[in-house]
Amino acid sequence: MIKLNEKRIARIALSFLKENAGILIGLALLCAVLIIYDAVNARAAFLSKNNILNVLRQTATNLYVACAMTMVIILGGIDLSVGSVIALSGVVTSGLIAFNGAGLGLAVLAGLGTGALTGAFNAALISKTTIPPFIVTLSTMNIARGAAYLYTGGQPVRVMSDTFNFIGSGYIKDIPMPVIYLIVIVAISSLILNRAKLGRHIYAVGGNPVAARFSGIKNSRVTFFVYLFSGLLSAFAGIVLASRMFSGQPTAGQGAEMDAIAAVVLGGTSMSGGVGKISGTVIGALIIGVLNNGLNLLNINSFWQYVVKGVVILIAVYVDFMKKQKKG
Secondary structure, three states, X not given: OHHHHHHHHHHHHHHHHHHOHHHHHHHHHHHHHHHHHHHHOOOOOOOOHHHHHHHHHHHHHXXXXXXXXXXXXXXXXXXXXXXXXXXXXXXXHHHHHHOOOOOHHHHHHXXXXXXXXXXXXXXXXXXXXXXXXXXXXXXXXXXXXXHHHHHHOOOOEXXXXXXXXXXXXXXEOOEEHXXXXXXXXXXXXXXXXXXXXXXXXXXXXHXXXXXXXXXXXOHHHHHHHHHHHHHHHHHHHHHHHHHHOOEEOOOOOOOHHHHHHHHHHHXXXXXXXXXXXXXXXXXXXXXHHHHHHHHHHOOOOOOHHHHHHHHHHHHHHHHHHHHHHHHO
């Protein structure tokens, strides 16, 4: 039995390496450059424990959103509202605690409910109409961001609560809480896509929605779940981020949709739908996190991060295009 388990683990590991060889090499090269830079300058900034934990914390917030975004893009859609949902759920949770004296449980449920309602609204419009997901989620992006500003008057909502702050800033045996959540979310997302019937339906609808419908799949139900899941994970990211910053910020999550999309397409998910893996998204998010961290360590202007992410997305989409050209 042990030998069988070892063989199975070896097969899974080998399959993982084959599927993600390109981006794993890219991540290794990026880390190597930063390690060499540290060695030349006689320091150990990149490999320090604090820096590694910082990269993981920053990557975690992106990956909560990116896991759901992977499903959205596999489905053939897009969700531009995730960054605004991060802000709105964060200020709703913080506001209920700071302004209304609500308990932590109720406040967190309200924040998650805010994200779920936004996701359900997106899903209803996308599944019941012919309005493109880009337009629907662009609209909710502005609505949610505006609601966050209106609720707070454009000001941060400070929360002085140890229990709330523990959500995003606490540790369990030297492991940051956001990293623990990350492991759970990645595991659940992987199980949905790789083991569940729903996952097969997501791939089927993304690959060919007409064929999926004729095979008996309820496309609207699949779409509803995916966008609901996206809203829910975005809300969770907003709550964790608000806890880390000790306040709900109406400006939080700006550019989060770009980070999530960059991680997803860099991880090999096709923008045309039907193709993608959570494992690739995890590596893609790590590359984005290490890249951002590396630019800071190299004292490069932070504005270059936007340029680099844009180039990364363009290259990843172009590679996907070339793959399709070769297959065609």
